[in-house]
Amino acid sequence: MFSIFRDADQxxxxxxxxxxxxxxxxxxxxxACGALLMDQSPTDVSEELWSLDKELNKTERGIRRELLIHxxxxxxxxxxxxxxxxxxxxxxxxxxxxxxxNIFDLANLGVELRSGSDADGLRQHAREVAxxxxxxxDAFVNQDSNAVHxxxxxxxxxxxxxxxxxxxxxxxxxxGYVAAPRALLFRYLKRIASHSSNVLSSVVMPVDRLDxxxxxxxxxxxx
Amino acid sequence: MRESxxxxxxxxxxxxxxxxxxxxxxxxxxxxxxxxxxxxxTGISAFGADLVDQVFGSVATPLAxxxxxxxxxxxxxxxxxxxxTIVALVGSGVLSVETAxxxxxxxxxxxxxxxxxxxLGHVRQNAYFKRAFAAATMHDYxxxxxxxxxxxxxxxxxxxxxxxxxxxxxxxxxxxxxxxxSPIKDAISAPVSLLQDLIEALGxxxxxxxxxxxxxxxxxxxxxxxxxxxMKALMSGRIENAINNVLSKGAGVAAMAxxxxxxxxxxxxxxxxxxxxxxxxxxxxxxxxxFPVTLGANLGTTVTALLASVAAATSDALTIAxxxxxxxVLGILIFYPMRRVRGIPLYLADRTAEAAVKRKSLVAIxxxxxxxxxxxxxxxxx
Numbered sequence: 001m002f003s004i005f006r007d008a009d010q011x012x013x014x015x016x017x018x019x020x021x022x023x024x025x026x027x028x029x030x031x032a033c034g035a036l037l038m039d040q041s042p043t044d045v046s047e048e049l050w051s052l053d054k055e056l057n058k059t060e061r062g063i064r065r066e067l068l069i070h071x072x073x074x075x076x077x078x079x080x081x082x083x084x085x086x087x088x089x090x091x092x093x094x095x096x097x098x099x100x101x102n103i104f105d106l107a108n109l110g111v112e113l114r115s116g117s118d119a120d121g122l123r124q125h126a127r128e129v130a131x132x133x134x135x136x137x138d139a140f141v142n143q144d145s146n147a148v149h150x151x152x153x154x155x156x157x158x159x160x161x162x163x164x165x166x167x168x169x170x171x172x173x174x175x176g177y178v179a180a181p182r183a184l185l186f187r188y189l190k191r192i193a194s195h196s197s198n199v200l201s202s203v204v205m206p207v208d209r210l211d212x213x214x215x216x217x218x219x220x221x222x223x
Numbered sequence: 224m225r226e227s228x229x230x231x232x233x234x235x236x237x238x239x240x241x242x243x244x245x246x247x248x249x250x251x252x253x254x255x256x257x258x259x260x261x262x263x264x265t266g267i268s269a270f271g272a273d274l275v276d277q278v279f280g281s282v283a284t285p286l287a288x289x290x291x292x293x294x295x296x297x298x299x300x301x302x303x304x305x306x307x308t309i310v311a312l313v314g315s316g317v318l319s320v321e322t323a324x325x326x327x328x329x330x331x332x333x334x335x336x337x338x339x340x341x342x343l344g345h346v347r348q349n350a351y352f353k354r355a356f357a358a359a360t361m362h363d364y365x366x367x368x369x370x371x372x373x374x375x376x377x378x379x380x381x382x383x384x385x386x387x388x389x390x391x392x393x394x395x396x397x398x399x400x401x402x403x404x405s406p407i408k409d410a411i412s413a414p415v416s417l418l419q420d421l422i423e424a425l426g427x428x429x430x431x432x433x434x435x436x437x438x439x440x441x442x443x444x445x446x447x448x449x450x451x452x453x454m455k456a457l458m459s460g461r462i463e464n465a466i467n468n469v470l471s472k473g474a475g476v477a478a479m480a481x482x483x484x485x486x487x488x489x490x491x492x493x494x495x496x497x498x499x500x501x502x503x504x505x506x507x508x509x510x511x512x513x514f515p516v517t518l519g520a521n522l523g524t525t526v527t528a529l530l531a532s533v534a535a536a537t538s539d540a541l542t543i544a545x546x547x548x549x550x551x552v553l554g555i556l557i558f559y560p561m562r563r564v565r566g567i568p569l570y571l572a573d574r575t576a577e578a579a580v581k582r583k584s585l586v587a588i589x590x591x592x593x594x595x596x597x598x599x600x601x602x603x604x605x
Contacts (some may be wrong), residue, residue, distance in 0.1 A: 010463045065507050069466050072501045073459055 299377020
């Protein structure tokens with residue numbers, strides 16, 4: 001009975017869960033891209049991917065509850081800004097999971113992107129996003145503002161690049177079954193990169209500018 | 224500027240030395256609380272018997288006692304202060320246990336005003352407000368229904384007083400004689416004796432009673448407030464953890480135990496019940512799951528009267544403190560075990576909240592009518 005009364009730092013618990021969510025999102029991306037662009041079979045990865053997604057959603061709900069309880073119990077002591085940041089970034093991580101599911105859905109629907117002439121290029125783009133998720137996660141967990149200031153411009157460049165691919169595919173003369181999945185994939189990669197950038201922006205931007213990175217307005221790591 | 228790095232964030236938990244200071248302060252203020260009860264008891268005893276009869280004669284009827292308990296608690300916003308004062312009054316022999324029992328019941332009703340007021344913070348959003356108001360008023364209804372059932376039984380058969388006297392005898396046989404000297408009682412009495420000497424030395428002996436009464440009530444009030452403050456700071460992490468557990472495990476006896484332990488820890492049922500209101504308003508806790516926590520808070524708040532009885536000179540003080548426990552235990556035994564009966568206060572709270580959402584003016588009528596107008600009317604008519 002008394003074990004439920006053990007002392008606990010709820011914010012530390014929220015932070016730990018956010019870090020776990022980042023790890024799960026990264027794993028979901030690997031599974032989804034593995035099924036669509038590598039040799040993995042969708043049926044082999046689907047169980048793990050769906051359970052990770054369920055876990056991600058459950059953790060998001062749990063974090064919201066914990067933040068509400070924290071705010072209610074602590075009252076005026078609460079760092080309201082930090083609570084808003086946590087709410088915002090858990091939503092971004094959950095959205096990364098959703099886009100990974102969308103990538104997996106392409107594979108599950110039988111879209112074939114493993115063997116085309118652009119297959120290596122697609123795999124390269126996926127690797128870039130995977131690296132970005134890993135580096136972003138490290139920068140976030142360590143609250144490394146210098147790394148964030150380096151990463152976000154890279155993400156912006158990637159987003160522009162993916163946008164250009166979406167545009168090209170939408171306007172291409174190729175058949176729909178060729179152009180449409182590519183346009184969708186590039187759109188999903190762009191959204192994953194954007195949500196990752198939103199998470200990173202929390203390290204350096206003030207709360208009101210969360211998701212709207214501008215180096216000159218940053219409050220951390222300004223030179 | 225926001226602390227964007229959580230590693231550099233000011234940690235919400237105090238380091239161990241801060242904890243030690245807070246614990247020491249808590250013990251100090253608990254001691255001052257007991258000194259306050261003793262001062263109040265001594266101050267009342269110093270009044271002339273005629274004056275005491277005149278003042279407390281007006282609460283001689285059960286309904287007037289009940290109304291006085293409600294009103295006093297609403298005014299000081301703390302049932303702990305009211306019940307500690309009642310214990311001192313009984314301890315000094317001014318009030319009999321039978322007269323004091325309805326006052327204790329009134330204190331139980333009066334304390335619910337705090338979370339009712341807390342629910343008004345959600346008035347802007349109808350769905351939130353409905354849930355918040357229901358969460359607050361279920362506490363009101365539980366106490367009102369308990370009083371409606373138990374007060375007549377107390378008046379007719381002395382149900383609560385008899386059980387409490389029996390409990391006092393049962394417990395008392397294992398305790399040292401409450402009227403005899405003990406190191407704790409001596410430590411509590413010593414500052415009061417010093418105060419009496421000081422008052423005499425200052426040539427204020429003629430007003431010793433009122434002076435001790437004011438000092439006693441002030442000490443009780445400030446000491447309880449400080450104990451609550453210190454304990455809340457010390458216990459916040461544990462409370463958050465406990466509520467998380469209540470949410471994940473649902474309602475039940477465990478939730479009741481959580482409510483009780485939280486209240487014992489912070490010495491305030493209002494804090495416990497007011498924490499529930501925003502959680503129910505936000506929809507993360509249902510009023511059905513919040514109900515046992517509220518009942519536990521009702522039970523937990525009785526520990527203040529039990530503590531106060533340590534300072535009192537007679538066993539009657541312990542009896543009235545046990546009457547507070549008995550009343551709440553009986554209320555829980557009546558309204559909790561059976562699902563249908565448990566649903567009554569929840570149903571009434573739901574209906575009241577529905578009506579309040581449709582007509583917001585009803586909220587003011589409800590709060591002012593129940594907590595101020597009705598008790599004043601009863602007192603005036605008595």
